[in-house]
Amino acid sequence: MGIGNIGVPQLIILLVVVMxxxxxxxxxxxxxxxxxxxxxxxxxxxxxxxxxxxxVEEVQSEPAAKG
Incomplete structure (x- = not known):
């Protein structure tokens, strides 16, 4: 179990170093x-x-322009 090629022991060591x-x-x-x-x-x-x-609601509620 781990992320990619990093296992649980490596993650624990990384967390300790970060702290x-x-x-x-x-x-x-x-x-x-x-x-x-x-x-x-x-x-x-x-x-x-x-x-x-x-x-969108405003545009839909406006009457169509007469042309």
Whole structure:
């Protein structure tokens, strides 16, 4: 079990090295920042989708232009 050619023991060693280099506070801070960025991205996507749906409804509800 692992990711690609990396096994579980290699993942554990990698996690230990990352914790030693960055420290637990920095990792926790990065996780919070990443979560906030994902939340903002989803919010932006939902706002864009809502705006597009409103524009489509507006165009569909307008009577056809007489020409």
């Amino acid at each position: 030693l280099v960055f420290g637990t506070k920095k990792i926790r801070s990065l996780g919070g920042d990443l979560g906030g960025a994902m939340r903002d991205f989803r919010k932006g996507m939902n706002e864009t989708e809502t705006a597009v749906e409103e524009a």
